[in-house]
Amino acid sequence: MKDSQTKNKSTGMVFGKINYQLMIASVVVVFIGFILMSGTTDIYSFTKITLAPIVVIAGFALGFVAILKKPKRD
Numbered sequence: 001m002k003d004s005q006t007k008n009k010s011t012g013m014v015f016g017k018i019n020y021q022l023m024i025a026s027v028v029v030v031f032i033g034f035i036l037m038s039g040t041t042d043i044y045s046f047t048k049i050t051l052a053p054i055v056v057i058a059g060f061a062l063g064f065v066a067i068l069k070k071p072k073r074d
Contacts, residue, residue: 016071023066029059 015023033056036047 015066019066019069019071022069023063026059026063026066029062030056031059033059 033052033054036052036055039048042048
């Protein structure tokens with residue numbers, strides 16, 4: 001009986017709430033970076049050449065952190 005109770009407790013969500021929040025923030029940051037990159041006028045502007053790729057890489061890094069962050073166990 002105890003064995004089945006511990007089994008049910010351990011089969012919860014893989015990630016914690018903070019992990020999902022960070023992942024959503026990551027997707028939003030990457031999306032903002034791609035919006036900064038879009039457009040057809042002045043393709044050599046600072047925003048499209050420098051700022052947007054930095055924002056996209058920061059978004060992917062945030063996603064990496066969201067996956068690796070261990071949720072706190074109570």
